[in-house]
Amino acid sequence: MESTPYETLMAAFLETPEMADWEEFVAAARRQLDTGADTVTVPAAFLRRVIDDIATSPLMFGAVQQDWNRHCDAHGQPEFREGGGRAEDGDDDNGEGPF
Numbered sequence: 652m653e654s655t656p657y658e659t660l661m662a663a664f665l666e667t668p669e670m671a672d673w674e675e676f677v678a679a680a681r682r683q684l685d686t687g688a689d690t691v692t693v694p695a696a697f698l699r700r701v702i703d704d705i706a707t708s709p710l711m712f713g714a715v716q717q718d719w720n721r722h723c724d725a726h727g728q729p730e731f732r733e734g735g736g737r738a739e740d741g742d743d744d745n746g747e748g749p750f
Contacts (some may be wrong), residue, residue, distance in 0.1 A: 672697045 654662070664670060676697050683691040709715045710733050720732045 669700070672700075 672694065673706060680691045680693075699733055704711065710719055715732070716733045720734070723731045
């Protein structure tokens, strides 16, 4: 079966140095968490690139979105929810995005 243009683009993106840094970060963090670590090491070069996004866009993370949505529900303001679904529904996806 032939790849779609999106699949071709994504495959090329996954081969970039930036995504290699991302994969290295995720793998290292998972290894450390699997050993029961309370903290994990984040490569400085990677963190320099993403810290501004992390600091200013916490709702990019599904877990934080769920916390926010529960907060909205608890305060009777569901119109401010992010990502659809209800907070008690858990993840809005299967946790297996393209990355």
